[in-house]
Amino acid sequence: MNRILLWTxxxxxxxxxxxxVGLSIMAGGPKDAIEMVRFALPHMHLGTLKVGDxxxxxxxxxxxxxxxxxxxxRAQGRPLVxxxxxxT
Amino acid sequence: MQIxxxxxxxxxxxxxxxxxxxxxxxxxxxxxxxxKDNVCYAQPKTLEQRIAIANDFTQRFKFxxxxxxxxxSNAANDAYAAWPERLYVVDExxxxxxxxxxxxxxxxxxxxxxxxxxxxxxxKHAEKAPEKKS
Numbered sequence: 180m181n182r183i184l185l186w187t188x189x190x191x192x193x194x195x196x197x198x199x200v201g202l203s204i205m206a207g208g209p210k211d212a213i214e215m216v217r218f219a220l221p222h223m224h225l226g227t228l229k230v231g232d233x234x235x236x237x238x239x240x241x242x243x244x245x246x247x248x249x250x251x252x253r254a255q256g257r258p259l260v261x262x263x264x265x266x267t
Numbered sequence: 268m269q270i271x272x273x274x275x276x277x278x279x280x281x282x283x284x285x286x287x288x289x290x291x292x293x294x295x296x297x298x299x300x301x302x303k304d305n306v307c308y309a310q311p312k313t314l315e316q317r318i319a320i321a322n323d324f325t326q327r328f329k330f331x332x333x334x335x336x337x338x339x340s341n342a343a344n345d346a347y348a349a350w351p352e353r354l355y356v357v358d359e360x361x362x363x364x365x366x367x368x369x370x371x372x373x374x375x376x377x378x379x380x381x382x383x384x385x386x387x388x389x390x391k392h393a394e395k396a397p398e399k400k401s
Contacts, residue, residue, distance in 0.1 A: 214294035226348025234357040237343035239335030263349035267289040
């Protein structure tokens with residue numbers, strides 16, 4: 180029984196170490212791996228939208244800070260390419 | 268940028284600025300601190316802060332695409348599962364015609380380019396002449 184527990188602990192520990200190493204390589208370093216799990220993963224979602232779904236609308240603010248408009252207002256009877264992102 | 272210049276006569280474009288991906292108070296990236304880039308911002312806590320960063324971005328890079336800023340409720344980001352970066356094409360009927368993957372690993376502007384090229388034809392560019400060695 181003790182042998183089974185020992186090997187289970189070693190296997191789980193090994194998996195955790197491998198996961199951490201893998202995340203570190205993916206994120207760019209050990210510290211980045213922790214920050215990625217803490218700050219990035221909670222905000223990263225695959226989403227439920229599928230090709231063919233009606234595009235959702237949302238209100239946006241223009242660069243002047245005063246004008247508001249809806250995403251769908253910007254489609255003028257032509258395809259609308261949406262580019263989501265940030266500065267950093 | 269090239270895709271915008273190539274197809275802006277056929278399609279509308281809209282950049283949506285959403286919550287920061289690598290702010291200084293979250294997952295900070297060293298590459299953002301290089302003097303050349305110097306893109307060091309904390310995660311905006313107010314809409315005014317978001318507007319200020321968005322204006323800095325568009326002015327610094329002379330960014331030509333139409334631009335909108337997500338409200339602090341993150342409504343656009345949530346609706347499109349957009350963070351940290353993502354591309355979509357909405358067709359003339361208001362339906363999703365292309366959904367890109369989550370950035371940075373699955374963010375692929377070439378897929379949008381291919382969508383537009385299939386619809387409107389490929390835009391050819393003259394190849395740059397190789398620089399002469401002195």
